[in-house]
Amino acid sequence: MNEQRARRRQSGRPTVNDVARLADCSPMTVSRVINGGTGVREETRLAVEAAIRELNYAPNRAARSLAGASQLRIALLYSNPSAAYLSELLIGCMDAASRLDAHLVVERCDPDRDQARMIAKLAENAIDGFLLPPPLCDDTALLARLRRAGTHAMLIGPGQAQAQHGVVMIDDYQAAYDMTRHILDLGHRRIGFIIGNPHQSASALRLAGFRDAMSEAGVPVDEALVKQGQFTYRSGLDAAMELLALADRPTAIFASNDDMAAGCVAAAHRNDLDVPKDLTVCGFDDTALASTIWPELTTIRQPIRQMAETALDLLVQDIRARRQGDARGPRHATLDYQLVRRDSDAPPPASAAG
Amino acid sequence: MNEQRARRRQSGRPTVNDVARLADCSPMTVSRVINGGTGVREETRLAVEAAIRELNYAPNRAARSLAGASQLRIALLYSNPSAAYLSELLIGCMDAASRLDAHLVVERCDPDRDQARMIAKLAENAIDGFLLPPPLCDDTALLARLRRAGTHAMLIGPGQAQAQHGVVMIDDYQAAYDMTRHILDLGHRRIGFIIGNPHQSASALRLAGFRDAMSEAGVPVDEALVKQGQFTYRSGLDAAMELLALADRPTAIFASNDDMAAGCVAAAHRNDLDVPKDLTVCGFDDTALASTIWPELTTIRQPIRQMAETALDLLVQDIRARRQGDARGPRHATLDYQLVRRDSDAPPPASAAG
DNA sequence: ACGTGTCATGATAGCGCTATCTTTTTATCG
DNA sequence: CGATAAAAAGATAGCGCTATCATGACACGT
Known part of the structure; x- marks a missing residue:
């Protein structure tokens, strides 16, 4: 019996039960500590935290999202492969997705190629929300289609705010x-x-x-x-x-x-x-x-990475809120930009000055 | 009872049980069809596939990896932010990670900043394998450290093959x-x-x-x-x-x-x-x-995306094989490149020719 | 002393899927 | 045609975690 169990188990990584045993409490208490720890005595919390550190415990994401039943699927659609922008975006999204326990699906989506079909298919069931960086965030046809499908979407860096969809932008x-x-x-x-x-x-x-x-x-x-x-x-x-x-x-x-x-x-x-x-x-x-x-x-x-993170945050918030009947409408955020001074500017040449 | 259940449930997304009911078989059979379907009669398979399509069923990753107990954590370390390369790499890795049900952790890792500490920490427990694109794949100090830690690593596009680590490269x-x-x-x-x-x-x-x-x-x-x-x-x-x-x-x-x-x-x-x-x-x-x-x-x-996918594939293979005691050693692969002709070449000017 | 409320903790029961084992069905043969 | 092997399908039992409810401990007012 034990052998079978061992074989099915992950690579001997510690579980809540191991931590609980070491901290001399129940797995539930461990879970509480991990998730913000409200309603746990300071003393117990410290014991649990010590046990976690000692075992080098890291919670299993899969189990967590399965139990919490909160795995959202977010599609990041991109079209213009401005690589620099995309990679920042990806990293920001991945961080946020990891943190929020959302599953990120990255799809290339060119306007000509049967965009409609794909989106319909995605929206139908498998995708809970969309992230649209430029230039897709300015594609009114796409936006309209998404709106009609009743899908949650978040626009990253569009030129103008949108009543129908969430927006993260700079000024x-x-x-x-x-x-x-x-x-x-x-x-x-x-x-x-x-x-x-x-x-x-x-x-x-x-x-x-x-x-x-x-x-x-x-x-x-x-x-x-x-x-x-x-x-x-x-x-x-x-x-x-x-x-x-x-x-x-x-x-x-x-x-x-x-x-x-x-x-x-x-x-x-x-x-x-x-x-x-x-x-x-x-x-x-x-x-x-x-x-x-x-x-x-x-x-x-533009703080692209941060914009991506914020977008995913707000999107997930929005989806969860709507699921609970809280129809507060799409979220908006404006982030700070930065003027980066490098080597391509100088005062005008003397001959032209004044 | 039913209400409680409904509340804990994910957004009404269909499960294997729903599919099984519709296809008039057991959840196990559905699972078999989804995972390659060996040992399922053609007729049954078709019924299940039809049910899947009808319900627009998509398996729950969390549950899957939990049950399979196979969630590997792969760290993609990057240093040189050659954005174009990175974004391709990321997309390739994400695809593969999604397909293989591995958790991808992306970390910036500059040579000077306490690289050693981070890697030690990662290798200690949380990370099952590393993906090293250039220029990290040529960082001999880093490679040696990883080797000493007994970690699985896969080099993407290094200049020279490595006996100690897996490699994906072009010629x-x-x-x-x-x-x-x-x-x-x-x-x-x-x-x-x-x-x-x-x-x-x-x-x-x-x-x-x-x-x-x-x-x-x-x-x-x-x-x-x-x-x-x-x-x-x-x-x-x-x-x-x-x-x-x-x-x-x-x-x-x-x-x-x-x-x-x-x-x-x-x-x-x-x-x-x-x-x-x-x-x-x-x-x-x-x-x-x-x-x-x-x-x-x-x-x-260079087929960067494909290289990333291959690297992740081989890395996961390697890790799983080693876990089962099959020490076949690191995998290697060489992929095809392509000469892309655009507008910057032409025959030499007449005056200089011949 | 008793009820009553509050807080920390424990017990229980799944989340959706698959590994494993067991049972059925089907093909194959003397 | 029954016996046997092989294939197909089902039953069972968790994976690691957390939601929910139940429990116990303790403080308070009367």
């Missing part, structure tokens, strides 16, 4: 405002701006932040210096080439993301301009690219 | 050989090479592949065209600047990774050279950067 407007302010403070007056992909709503917010900072500083925006981009390296390169070909060219360019900013740096070098001595270039997002290229980019860092 | 030598061959076939004869970081053993293999392809083609390697790099953008830029400053400069540069290749492209543009018209640039790894910049890089793609 794109304010961040762009701050960056513009930073460039102005360096002494620049002719500042070029490259707009992001018009289908992502963050683009408009960043542009607005730029415009407002400029006008508040009393510097009129020269519309010739505002170019449309697509969030791609190439579009940034092209836009910058146009800007630098102008007779009265800008002394600084603020690109709406790092890829385009990297394109600007390349364009500057093709024009024999030094960055930052002859041209200041600033980006947005702080993706890996920003610190890969040379000079490294001054940019806005 | 770096052959890949570099093939890429060199490709450049030679385009008609180039003066080919520059930028070596990778000397601490990663893959660097030497790539260099060897280059040299052998050259000599087999009867093209002597001009040592002035072989530069040391560090796998960073900046080192690639610097090396390329030197190469392009030569009186008799190369018509092609083969960089040992994409970051350095991107640096080469930037250097070319600073020298008013068009890529690929005036200079062919090829990379290695096919990270996101390769298809971000313009022109997009011809490079070698």
